Amino acid sequence: MSLKIMSIGFESNLKPTAKLIYVAIADFANDDGECFPSQSKLAEKASVSISTMKYYLRAFENLGIIKTEQLYRNNGSKSSLLYKINIESKNLEKSKVEAAYQECRKSKEQKKSHNVTIPMNGQKKENKNLPKVTIQKSNCDGLESSYINHQSLDEEEVAKYFADFYSYLNSIGVVAKKSKQMHMNRIKANLLKGHKTTMQNFNDFQVARGIKQEKKIKGEK
Numbered sequence: 001m002s003l004k005i006m007s008i009g010f011e012s013n014l015k016p017t018a019k020l021i022y023v024a025i026a027d028f029a030n031d032d033g034e035c036f037p038s039q040s041k042l043a044e045k046a047s048v049s050i051s052t053m054k055y056y057l058r059a060f061e062n063l064g065i066i067k068t069e070q071l072y073r074n075n076g077s078k079s080s081l082l083y084k085i086n087i088e089s090k091n092l093e094k095s096k097v098e099a100a101y102q103e104c105r106k107s108k109e110q111k112k113s114h115n116v117t118i119p120m121n122g123q124k125k126e127n128k129n130l131p132k133v134t135i136q137k138s139n140c141d142g143l144e145s146s147y148i149n150h151q152s153l154d155e156e157e158v159a160k161y162f163a164d165f166y167s168y169l170n171s172i173g174v175v176a177k178k179s180k181q182m183h184m185n186r187i188k189a190n191l192l193k194g195h196k197t198t199m200q201n202f203n204d205f206q207v208a209r210g211i212k213q214e215k216k217i218k219g220e221k
Contacts, residue, residue: 002029003181005085010185013094016154016192018101020046021056022092023189025066025083033085036071047193059100063091153191153202161202162188168205 005026009019024046028035037045043053060066064086071079091097153161166184169175176183190198 001027001182002031002033003179003185004031005029005033005087006185008087008092010188012092014092014097015094017046017048017052018056018094018097020189020193021048021053022060022065023185025085029083029085033087034082036080036082038080047195055101055104056097058104059097062100062104063089063096065089065091065097153194155192158188158191161205162191164209165191165202165205168208169201172201174201 006023009022009026012019012022014022021042024042025035025037026033027045028037028042039050039053039057042057043050046053048056057066057068061068066086067084069082069084071082073079162184166187169187187198191202
């Protein structure tokens with residue numbers, strides 16, 4: 001895990017989904033930005049679908065944000081992909097990443113478009129008179145519904161409330177078991193993606209905060 005690269009991701013202006021994927025890669029990476037997790041592991045850590053993960057990885061690669069290299073086993077068979085994060089990239093911006101992401105989706109959808117008929121002789125023949133049908137993938141740009149709540153915070157809200165919220169979590173026994181920085185980054189990511197338990201704790205925090213402020217106004221201790 002590279003806290004340095006994770007911080008770059010958190011400080012970027014990427015959309016939450018793209019940011020979570022970038023941070024997930026950084027969470028696996030060493031300080032040189034290198035790691036080789038499977039795409040399913042990355043998708044699980046970022047709490048996104050495999051298809052969304054693949055589109056964003058391709059977008060990151062097209063922009064030079066990451067580089068990939070195929071690794072091979074001793075017997076010559078393919079192993080994992082090696083990911084190398086380019087921390088010097090100037091393309092880690094929301095507009096550039098989203099444009100590249102949409103281009104990757106558009107390219108994939110065009111390949112899946114159907115525009116053929118099957119004549120009696122069994123040979124495929126293009127029929128320009130038939131309408132083109134495009135297959136859309138469901139949940140292509142969202143988080144897994146089984147894992148998230150519809151409620152989440154944006155980056156401005158996280159920055160505004162995080163210090164007090166983290167203190168509240170500590171007061172109810174939610175504390176870092178190892179690295180405090182890693183734990184804080186995980187909580188921030190959970191707030192951005194709407195993790196159910198974290199958002200429930202945040203709602204409880206807001207209630208407790210409201211009661212405290214009300215008592216302060218009334219002059220109670």
